[in-house]
């Protein structure tokens with residue numbers, strides 16, 4: 001299903017970053033030839049990583065190192081059904097594992113300490129704004145840029161797809177929308193791969209995102 005993915009967080013980030021832009025420009029001028037720098041922090045997305053509740057996402061973060069562990073809820077209120085899990089596995093095997101990230105499934109997830117499981121996938125609509133299909137938030141910020149554990153929550157009843165899982169996972173590893181990339185691109189620019197919004201059901205990571213990931217991790 002193609003959906004009206006209107007990520008309100010982008011608008012918030014733009015507003016926040018307009019204010020802090022003058023103070024934080026250290027990320028500008030990274031010397032590589034990517035189509036655009038859409039890896040947090042960018043010139044336009046640099047508000048600082050903070051620990052948040054699911055309904056309050058104001059910040060963008062990136063995962064804390066190249067070892068990317070993930071878990072998919074297998075019970076409780078946010079359980080993923082088999083097709084949803086297949087979509088997450090599809091983006092991990094086709095999109096993220098071929099990058100410089102080292103991706104592995106953590107069947108015994110850790111929710112405390114200094115090395116928590118990096119991404120927890122959930123299915124559900126609790127605390128998701130009505131115009132949003134999925135969201136990613138940091139539960140435990142490590143520092144100004146990095147997060148030890150992030151949650152991805154995507155609505156049930158057919159909203160999970162490889163493309164949307166790729167998009168939300170992208171946020172977890174630090175990728176941002178075109179509107180806060182440097183240089184700024186349209187949110188629908190196809191060269192943003194699965195970071196376009198709205199995103200197609202089978203959209204892949206794409207060269208620009210891969211280049212930004214591999215230059216970061």
Ligand SMILES: [Zn+2]
Pocket residue numbers: 007167171177197
């Ligand atoms: Zn998004």
